[in-house]
Amino acid sequence: MSTDTSATPVLQARGLVKRYGHVTAIDGADFDLMPGEVLAVIGDNGAGKTSLIKALTGAIVPDEGEIRLGGRPIRFGGPQSAREHGIETVYQDLAVAASMDIASNMFLGRELRRPGVLGSVFRLLDKKRMREEAAAHMADLKIGLRSLTQAVETLSGGQRQAVAVARAVAWARSVVVMDEPTAALGVRESGQVLDLIRRVRDKGMPVVLISHNMPHVFEIADRIHVHRLGRREALIKPTDHSMAEVVAIMTGALTVNSDGGTVVTDADAARAAGVSAH
Numbered sequence: 001m002s003t004d005t006s007a008t009p010v011l012q013a014r015g016l017v018k019r020y021g022h023v024t025a026i027d028g029a030d031f032d033l034m035p036g037e038v039l040a041v042i043g044d045n046g047a048g049k050t051s052l053i054k055a056l057t058g059a060i061v062p063d064e065g066e067i068r069l070g071g072r073p074i075r076f077g078g079p080q081s082a083r084e085h086g087i088e089t090v091y092q093d094l095a096v097a098a099s100m101d102i103a104s105n106m107f108l109g110r111e112l113r114r115p116g117v118l119g120s121v122f123r124l125l126d127k128k129r130m131r132e133e134a135a136a137h138m139a140d141l142k143i144g145l146r147s148l149t150q151a152v153e154t155l156s157g158g159q160r161q162a163v164a165v166a167r168a169v170a171w172a173r174s175v176v177v178m179d180e181p182t183a184a185l186g187v188r189e190s191g192q193v194l195d196l197i198r199r200v201r202d203k204g205m206p207v208v209l210i211s212h213n214m215p216h217v218f219e220i221a222d223r224i225h226v227h228r229l230g231r232r233e234a235l236i237k238p239t240d241h242s243m244a245e246v247v248a249i250m251t252g253a254l255t256v257n258s259d260g261g262t263v264v265t266d267a268d269a270a271r272a273a274g275v276s277a278h
């Protein structure tokens with residue numbers, strides 16, 4: 001799909017700064033996520049991707065800069081506050097409770113209680129309704145799992161990732177952020193997770209995808225945010241650049257100028273990467 005860049009960004013940041021002592025992890029970073037797009041965030045190790053994402057999802061509070069959600073300035077006091085604003089994050093380490101079943105994982109921390117005093121006084125869980133709703137979410141995303149009463153630890157890596165994604169999508173109202181969702185997966189399972197991300201996008205939910213996997217990024221992203229030295233170096237479409245060019249932008253061998261062309265900034269590195277300006 002092509003991104004409508006004239007719309008109001010779903011999530012936007014301008015001039016974010018985050019310092020840890022002498023280290024500036026975010027150094028004046030901008031960010032723009034448009035409605036209905038998959039935006040990949042890429043960058044070398046230590047470029048500051050995680051810090052940027054943490055600022056956008058409430059896990060850290062930036063020292064400077066502004067974040068806007070749906071066009072309105074916002075300050076997240078913590079991850080819970082970002083979640084309350086409809087931003088859900090799927091973490092790399094898969095924060096699922098392995099010994100619990102799929103439905104319980106979907107409702108982890110947001111359990112449904114039985115109606116009446118059974119729920120309000122005796123705190124009894126409404127397991128039947130949680131299973132029904134979990135099944136509906138799974139069906140909605142076409143995630144085929146044999147039984148929702150199965151413990152998550154008995155699932156494959158790809159299936160676990162699917163449960164984590166389904167949980168995020170079930171609760172997200174504005175954005176789903178995924179940190180390296182295919183990092184621990186084999187080829188077939190990665191393909192299934194990429195298909196799932198497409199379905200999430202096709203439901204109208206924008207996705208931010210942090211990834212080191214360039215083929216996956218090129219396969220799925222509508223746009224690519226290239227992060228370098230703590231800030232956004234470029235915001236490009238995968239259809240406008242080769243993978244080698246994007247890697248060269250990431251490492252500082254090429255930069256993108258205002259009309260979308262590229263300029264060689266490090267001749268040796270650009271030669272080594274086999275790219276030239278255009």
Ligand SMILES: Nc1ncnc2c1ncn2[C@@H]1O[C@H](COP(=O)(O)OP(=O)(O)OP(=O)(O)O)[C@@H](O)[C@H]1O
Pocket residue numbers: 020023024025043044045046047048049050051052
């Ligand atoms: N809590 C912290 N305390 C001190 N320094 C930090 C902290 N978090 C991040 N940094 C530093 O900020 C810089 C950016 O780190 P960050 O983890 O955001 O980068 P990254 O692009 O996500 O890297 P990677 O791809 O390796 O995970 C690094 O130099 C890192 O050491």
